[in-house]
Structures are given as structure tokens and as C-alpha cells.
Amino acid sequence: MHYSPQMNQTILDALSRQFSVFHQTLNQRDVASKQLEPLAIEFPEQGMSFKKLDQFIETSVQPSLSASNGGRYWGFVTGGANPVATYADWLVTTFNQNVSKGGDSVASAIEQQTLTWLCELFQLPQKFKGIFTTGATAANLLAAFTARQYAGQQQGIDVAKSGMKYLEVSIFSATPHASMVKSLGLAGFGQDNWQAISCNTDEESMNVVALEKALMKCSAHSKIVIASAATVTGTDYDDLIAISALCKKYNAWLHVDAAFGIFERLISGTEGKTKGIEHADSITLDCHKWLNVPYDCGVFLTKHLPLLQACCEVTAPYLAGSESDIPFMSLGIENSRRFRAFPVWATLMAYGRNGVRENIKANIHQAGILATWLNESDKFVLIKPCELNVVLFKPNLAMLNLSSDECIAKLNESGQVFLTPGSWQGQPIIRAALSNWSTTDDDVQIVINALNNL
Numbered sequence: 001m002h003y004s005p006q007m008n009q010t011i012l013d014a015l016s017r018q019f020s021v022f023h024q025t026l027n028q029r030d031v032a033s034k035q036l037e038p039l040a041i042e043f044p045e046q047g048m049s050f051k052k053l054d055q056f057i058e059t060s061v062q063p064s065l066s067a068s069n070g071g072r073y074w075g076f077v078t079g080g081a082n083p084v085a086t087y088a089d090w091l092v093t094t095f096n097q098n099v100s101k102g103g104d105s106v107a108s109a110i111e112q113q114t115l116t117w118l119c120e121l122f123q124l125p126q127k128f129k130g131i132f133t134t135g136a137t138a139a140n141l142l143a144a145f146t147a148r149q150y151a152g153q154q155q156g157i158d159v160a161k162s163g164m165k166y167l168e169v170s171i172f173s174a175t176p177h178a179s180m181v182k183s184l185g186l187a188g189f190g191q192d193n194w195q196a197i198s199c200n201t202d203e204e205s206m207n208v209v210a211l212e213k214a215l216m217k218c219s220a221h222s223k224i225v226i227a228s229a230a231t232v233t234g235t236d237y238d239d240l241i242a243i244s245a246l247c248k249k250y251n252a253w254l255h256v257d258a259a260f261g262i263f264e265r266l267i268s269g270t271e272g273k274t275k276g277i278e279h280a281d282s283i284t285l286d287c288h289k290w291l292n293v294p295y296d297c298g299v300f301l302t303k304h305l306p307l308l309q310a311c312c313e314v315t316a317p318y319l320a321g322s323e324s325d326i327p328f329m330s331l332g333i334e335n336s337r338r339f340r341a342f343p344v345w346a347t348l349m350a351y352g353r354n355g356v357r358e359n360i361k362a363n364i365h366q367a368g369i370l371a372t373w374l375n376e377s378d379k380f381v382l383i384k385p386c387e388l389n390v391v392l393f394k395p396n397l398a399m400l401n402l403s404s405d406e407c408i409a410k411l412n413e414s415g416q417v418f419l420t421p422g423s424w425q426g427q428p429i430i431r432a433a434l435s436n437w438s439t440t441d442d443d444v445q446i447v448i449n450a451l452n453n454l
């Protein structure tokens with residue numbers, strides 16, 4: 001191997017240059033790259049020099065990347081990597097700690113501290129404990145595992161040990177995220193094996209009267225309710241006070257998928273849209289969304305850590321540890337784990353509650369500017385008032401002879417913005433989700449111009 005520790009300075013210089021080039025071109029490049037072809041390069045039998053590799057990346061890889069880290073990538077729910085978190089993420093790789101069982105470094109304690117801080121950030125009771133995951137999907141999977149273990153406990157079955165053959169459980173939800181449905185499949189419940197509760201009129205939020213009827217009628221021994229805060233399209237929040245009261249009454253487990261919606265708690269506080277989330281048995285949230293840390297970084301929180309541990313416990317003589325805290329490898333999917341908490345810890349240190357709140361406020365304000373323009377434009381129809389960071393709209397066919405999908409294709413082709421489709425009450429629509437710390441009001445104006453030029 002022709003690489004040696006003496007190369008560190010060369011590598012840092014190259015990193016610094018690649019970083020500058022990428023950031024200088026971020027706002028000029030097409031938001032969605034048009035170069036999607038695989039690189040014409042053979043499998044290297046003989047490795048190449050670092051200099052050549054670095055040049056190849058700069059000339060052949062960088063230019064074909066998207067500007068998903070920039071201010072006008074409004075597809076899905078995409079956060080950017082804030083500068084401090086980017087720096088911390090580089091350090092994570094430099095330090096290369098394995099945060100699996102602790103006992104050899106301060107990394108596990110920092111992960112614990114960061115989880116505690118997230119509870120403080122969102123004013124959640126410190127009874128919530130958990131683990132960093134690769135994202136909200138993995139957090140939702142841990143939620144499905146933990147709820148399954150709870151159902152087993154109610155029925156005298158240790159599901160982790162004996163399986164779920166005799167488990168009797170019904171699952172209720174109104175508008176679960178696709179990743180939650182995927183998780184139900186992965187956890188063995190089945191992707192289709194949940195009862196759809198009707199939604200409130202013109203919303204994706206759960207109708208609590210319908211939920212109570214379903215819970216009352218349900219004869220299964222155990223019940224799991226999956227609530228949303230907020231839904232990925234309509235940004236609708238379930239009534240968590242009413243739902244948690246019903247879960248208590250009917251002995252049901254309550255999981256809340258709050259991947260990005262929990263950040264609204266920094267705006268309207270504990271009495272706002274997320275009121276009642278503190279009564280959940282478990283919560284999913286995503287830091288690579290509105291906290292703007294690099295991929296991949298989600299969080300699973302639960303008030304029932306022993307149940308999570310029962311699902312994920314790993315025992316082997318060579319893994320034995322002496323620490324009193326539960327090792328993270330017994331709380332999550334992986335044994336070996338990246339020091340994923342560190343960019344979050346650094347972000348909270350550098351921005352504080354107020355700095356994080358300012359980013360959230362700015363995106364909500366910018367989404368509002370776009371929604372106001374769309375509402376006044378005769379080319380588009382605003383689907384619903386924008387109350388958070390996602391704007392839903394469609395073309396006004398009387399003025400614009402394009403379908404929603406055709407609008408998205410043309411806008412993405414323009415390189416000015418990247419948007420993804422959605423569905424509202426069965427009709428195809430366009431979604432613009434703003435969750436990047438670096439988005440400016442000027443970015444919104446650039447996109448408005450692109451929309452106006454259709």
C-alpha cells in the first residue's frame with residue numbers, strides 16, 4: 001500500500017481544496033445533476049496515486065453531484081450539513097471511535113449527554129432514553145421492535161427469544177410514513193397488517209373518534225397506535241393529548257413519528273402542535289433533517305429502555321463489559337457503531353437552542369413567502385395553507401397546460417430547484433419542503449422566477 005501516515009498533510013490540503021471548490025460552486029451548479037451515467041472506469045487491479053485519485057474526484061465526480069447540500073434542494077425533507085456539524089463529522093472519521101459498548105473512551109458518555117440534550121431541546125421528560133440511529137427509518141424499526149416486545153410482555157411471551165407466532169396484536173394508524181409501513185414489514189407484523197383510521201376532514205391527521213371506535217371494537221390482546229407529528233405531505237399533527245388518553249384507556253402502546261415535525265416545538269413550545277408527545281411510549285426524530293447535521297443521523301427515544309434492550313441485547317464472552325450504563329450495541333441494530341452523536345453534540349454546542357430555533361423560523365418564513373406567491377399567482381393553485389415548511393401546490397390547468405409531474409420535470413431540468421411529487425386526497429401535486437439552514441429569501445425568489453417562467 002503506497003499510503004502512509006506522512007501523507008496526512010497532503011490529504012488535508014486536498015480535502016480543503018475539494019471543500020472550497022464544492023462550496024464555491026454549490027449555488028451555481030444545477031440543483032439536480034444531469035450527469036447520472038456510471039463512471040467509465042475499470043476495476044483497479046493496481047491502485048492509483050492519491051494525487052490522481054484526488055484529481056479524478058474533482059474532475060469526474062464532484063461536477064456530477066447534486067446541490068442537495070444547498071438552499072434550493074426542496075425534495076423529500078432534506079436538511080443541509082451545517083458548517084460546524086461538517087467539521088465535527090470529519091472529526092468523527094478522524095477519531096474513528098467504535099461506540100458499541102463503552103469502557104474505553106468518553107464517546108458513549110457524549111452520546112448519552114447528546115440524547116439528554118435533545119430531550120432538553122424539545123422539552124421532553126428525561127424519562128426518555130434511547131440511541132442514535134442511521135435515520136428515522138431505523139428509528140421507526142426500533143419502535144416496531146419495542147412495541148412488539150411490549151405486546152409480548154402483555155401476553156407472557158418474550159418475543160425476542162421465542163418469536164411472535166402466538167402474538168395477538170392490532171395496529172392502528174391514519175397516515176403513517178412509508179418508512180413506518182416498511183418497518184412493520186421488517187418487524188414481522190406485515191406491511192399490510194394495520195388498520196387505517198380515517199382522517200379529519202381535509203387533513204392527514206387521525207380522527208380520534210374513529211380511533212376510539214376501532215380500539216373499542218378490537219378484540220386483540222395487545223394494541224399499538226402509530227401517530228404522526230407531522231405527516232410528510234400535509235404536515236398535519238395528530239391530536240396527541242386525545243390519542244395518548246385513548247392509549248392509556250385501552251392499554252395500547254403509542255409510538256409517535258416526529259421525524260421533522262418535532263422541531264416545531266421550538267416555535268410554539270409544549271402547548272403547540274406537538275402537545276401531548278411527552279405521553280408517548282416512543283418517539284422517532286431525525287437530526288439529518290431539520291437539525292442540519294450530515295447524513296446519516298436519526299434518534300429513537302423510549303420510556304421503556306428495558307424493552308428495547310430485550311429486543312437488541314447482544315451477549316458474547318468477548319463483548320462483556322463492566323460499565324453500568326447499557327451499552328449501545330444492546331440498544332440498536334448494529335454492534336459496531338459510528339460516533340454519530342458527535343455532529344449533533346457540536347451543533348448544539350455551537351448554535352444552542354436559540355440558533356437552532358432561528359433556522360427553523362427562517363424556513364417556516366420562507367415557505368410562507370412561497371405559499372403567499374403561489375396563492376396569488378394565476379398559474380398555480382395552493383393546495384392548503386402552509387403552516388410549517390412544506391408547500392403543496394399544483395398547476396392551474398386553465399393557465400398552464402402542464403401536469404404536476406411535467407411541472408416538476410421542467411423545474412428540475414432548469415437546475416434552479418429540485419422538487420419531488422406528492423399526493424393530496426388522491427390527486428398528484430407538487431411538494432416543496434424547505435429545511436436547509438442555508439436557504440435565503442433570495443433562493444425563494446429564484447424559485448418563484450423559475451415557477452413564473454413555466
Ligand SMILES: Cc1ncc(COP(=O)(O)O)c(C=O)c1O
Nearest residue numbers: 077135136137177179232257259
Ligand atoms: C415523518 C417521517 N418519518 C420517517 C421518515 C424517513 O426518514 P429517513 O429517510 O431519515 O429514514 C421521513 C422522511 O422524510 C419522514 O418525513
